[in-house]
Structure formats: structure tokens, C-alpha cells
Amino acid sequence: MTDAAAAPQSNTATAAPEMLSWDSKSRRVVMLYVPLACFLLILLFPFYWMTVTAFKPNAELYDYATHNPFWITSPTLDHIRHLLFNTSYPHWLWTTMLVSIAATFLSLLSSTLAAYAIQRLRFRGSQYVGLAIYLAYLVPPSILFIPLATMVVRLGLFDTPFALILTYPTFLVPFCTWLLIGYFKSIPYELEECALIDGASRLQILRQITLPLAIPGLISAGIFSFTLSWNEFIYALAFIQSSENKTVPVAILTELVTGDVYQWGALMAGSLLGSLPVAIFYSFFVDYYVSSLTGAVKE
């Protein structure tokens, strides 16, 4: 599912020639387009493989001797049909969507407030709080899921979407907070001082001055959170038991592998459909996303 990242990255890269001045065309081809093509090939190949497999009939899929593995001779929608009508895939998709959106929203809300407080209010010990939030990010989920599991069970959230909605912020909040601290830093403090003199309260400043200027930062934090939630595996595996409530990444692996039989067609179709929302999401915001990583507020 990392394949979805290929789309925005290729866009970033193609923006480069306008900024550099290359003297000759041949040099440009060698220095730019050839490496770029290799890069794209490597990034997009898994995506291609996934797509091809998803539409391949089983006969072709399991017989490389008579069929070209890189191509489909008679494409079929069987796998997708199987996925949509014989499994709970639509429900998994819905759960994943719900969990990702809710976790993203929750994380953005708390990160915005935290980042603003740390960067702008400069309360006593604010830099230690910032550091502590960052340290929390360094604890790997593969360790953290054990204590979290206890909490989830005690709170009676086991096997519900809330188990995920409330645990994903443990890694999303530190990430978003740090991204937003950096972004807030790029907004001139004078604007807020000016608003303060103009009579705005802290919350009014945040809502009417800082946040509108931080939209690109908020969007990239949102994209990151959404993608990370969408792809999350360990917590989803540990905290959800019933087949109904699983998220896409876990479900396709646990439900579509029966015994030691991999239903490759359905697996790949599930991955393909599962990565589409993220890719679509990215494509809407790619401009903001790039600008927030490469530049800050202008005038």
C-alpha cells in the first residue's frame, strides 16, 4: 500500500526541471529523465503487479509456464466480485474509513492545540513537554501494544472500532504535533501580536489568523495521519477479533488466506481497492502537501 505514495512523489520530482537550468537537451535526458524513469519504475512496479494480479483469472495466475506473468490475456472481474459479495470486504472498508477519519480528526485537533501551546504560549517547561511528546513517538508500537491491550480490554473497548480510534493517536499525535510546531514557527509572530493589539483573544487568533495560514501544514498532517491509520497493522491485529470489525490490511491477510492457501487474486484485488482511497485523497491535496514540505507562509 506504500504504492500510493508514488503518485505525489513523482509529482514533486517532475517539478524540478523548471527550477534548474540545464544547458543541453541530451544532458537533461541523462541527468534527469533516465534516473527519474528508473525511480518511477521501481516505485510503480508493485502497484502494477497488484493491478495485473487482481484482474488475472486463476488459470493464468497459477501457470507461469504457459502464460506471461507480466501480462493478462483474458482479464476477469471474478476476484473483485468474490471480494465484494462473498466476503465482508465492504464492511472492512467502511470500518477502516471510519477509524482513519476519526483518528485523524482526533489527532489533528489535539496536535493543533498542543503545537500552538508549545510554540506560541511558551509556558513554563513547554520545551520539555515538546520533548516528552517526541519521546512518546520513539516507543515502537510493537512494544506499546501490550500495555495498550490491557487498557483497551479494561475499558471495554476490545473488538470495537473505538479501540483503534483511541489508540492510533498515540503515534499520530506526536507526529502531527511536531509537524505543526515547525509549521507554526514559520508564521511570523508579529501577526499574532498585531491581532492581540487589534483585540483578539487567543482562541480568536488561533482560529482567524494562525489556522488559516497553517492550512497547508494541517493538510499534510491530515494526509499523514490518514495514511498511517489506513495502513496500521499491529494494533488492528491485536485489538480486533471478529471478522466483521477488521480493517482492510488485517482482514485481507487473515480472512483471505485460508489455511496455507493464498487467494492471490482476491488478496491483490483487496489491496488495490484498499489503496485507492488513499491515492485519491493524496491527489486532491498534493499541491498543498508539497508546498508545506518545501516552503512556508509567504507574505
Added chain:
Amino acid sequence: MATVSVRQAKKVFGSTKILHGVDVEIADGEFVVLVGPSGCGKSTLLRMIAGLENISGGEIAIGGRVVNNVPPKDRDIAMVFQNYALYPHMTVRENMAFSMKLAKAPADVMEEEVKRAAKILGLDALLDRYPRQLSGGQRQRVAMGRAIVRHPQVFLFDEPLSNLDAKLRVQMRSEIKELQQRLATTTIYVTHDQIEAMTMADQIVVMNGGRIEQAGAPLALYDRPANLFVAGFIGSPAMNLLPGRVADGGFRTDGGALLPLPPGANAQAATYGIRPEHLMLADDGVEGTIVLVEPTGSETQVTLRIGETQIIGAFRERVQGRPGDLLRVAPDLSLVHLFGPDGNRLP
């Protein structure tokens, strides 16, 4: 409109003392310029008056009310920042109306105020533009417009012209001055440029190292600088300040030149000050060697060496000499400044 009193204001950042007890009295409607070298604490003082920095000691009163613990929005002031601090995501109209919007003013009042300010500042045609679509001078005007729609008691300016080119700076300088005279609002203006201070101020406050060196009318500071710092800071080109002592019937500089003293001069004099424009070409004057001639058209600046002492003169006459030639100059004795060993003006 209001008076502003700063009494023994102190500012400490951590363990660094930035202001060591500053006193300023500003009359209603007065234009006061805080001037001094970079880092002397001018902005800090202005921000304390605005309420953006807390006051470590002393008292600040606006219109007779002590504002030490009053938040900025309740001080009834407006501030123009060095890089204008226009809200980038709002149009000129929205920028100007922002404070009124926060105060929940009726829409027709806001529109009227914005129109009025825009007319005064010549921004009528630009109301729907965004700050990024404006030139430096226009942004400056919007920042001022944002201040005047509020009818504050005090305007605060922090180096508002330093981001503009030289020509625009001169133009905006007179615009600000004119506007202030029209509105008669008490104004505190910070700059490091003594020419701005001289041309705009009713009262100049010269600061250095967190202290006030002298406060007074521009010409009073020019005519009677209280100490060596003010003498060297006010006036362009700067006053010649020549260390030495009273001897041999005149003032003997450390470089060996003998300069005439006014009658009844204090024998304690340790520094002799004479402004370049107060030196005259005179056949019976002191003889010096020309080091450099810089004609500006209206006058000619000449650097002379008398003994080991370098001295600059500015003459209305066109000086024909070339480096190495001799030139005789005489100070206008009524305009000689003498300073004691402690650096203060001698009576």
C-alpha cells in the same frame, strides 16, 4: 488622545538588564521619536508601552491610567510593525476592518471607517487586493490604515520605514508626519535613523544602552547636545569631536592642532566639538592638509588633517583643492561645544 508617562521603567530578560529605569513624559498629541543605535532597547520600551512585553519595574501610564497590568487590547493603542504584519489571507479591506470586526461593530460603520481611512491614505482602489499584491509603500499605508480606523489614543510605530527604499522612505516620512498633524494623535515612533528623528519629532528621546541620554526638541538637541553620545549621534555629517586640553591660549588636540576657543571657555574642557557645517573657510584660520573632497552639489565635504587630527568640514562654497593642498578653516566660535572629562557638556 492622551498623555503617556513612563516612570523608571525597567526591563530584564532572564538575568540581562535591558532597560535601567527610563523616564519619558509625552504630552497629548505630541510626536515623540525614540532614537538610538540598534540594540539599545527602543523596541523593548515601545513593546512595553504596547503591552507586548511585561514591565519588570516602574510604571507606564496612558491617559493618566497606569497600564502595567492592562492587556494590549484594552490600552487603546494601535501599532505599526517594521514588516507591517498585514494578515496575508485577508484583503486590504478585511485587514483594516479586522479590529472593528472583533469589536462587533455594525457593518455600515466598518465600511464607512474603512472608506474614510482608505481615502486619507489613497488606498481606495486597492481595497480588494491581498497584501502580496501590493508594493512596499502600499503595504505601509495599509498598516497605517489599520491603525487609524481604530481612533486609538496612541499610535506606536516600530521602524516602519526601514524596509522601504531611500526615496520612498523620504516620501512616507512626510506622509506620516502630515497624517499625525492632521489627526493630532499622540505618537511614539521608534527609529535608528537620526534624520528621521530630526525631521519628524516634536520631541526626540535619544537612548543608548538601555538609558536615556537626552530628551528634547530636535533643534535643542542639535544646538545643545548634553553629552558626547548625543553630540555624535545627532547631526549628519557627525560633529567633529576632538579630545585634547585647554593650553597655549586655545584648545590643543591630542593630535597636535591648536584650535581657537570662545571667550570665557571652561578650562576643564577635555573634548572640543564643532559641527562640519560650522567650520568656515577663512584666510586667518587654522591651516590643514586636504585628505578628501566630496562634493554633493549643494555643499562640499572636505576631510582635513591638522597635525595628526582629522576634521571634516562642510562648506557652501565650492572647494577647488585637491588632496595634498592646504586649506585654512576657522570654527564659528559661538557654535563650539565643549565637553568635560566625564563626557558631559560644559556650561
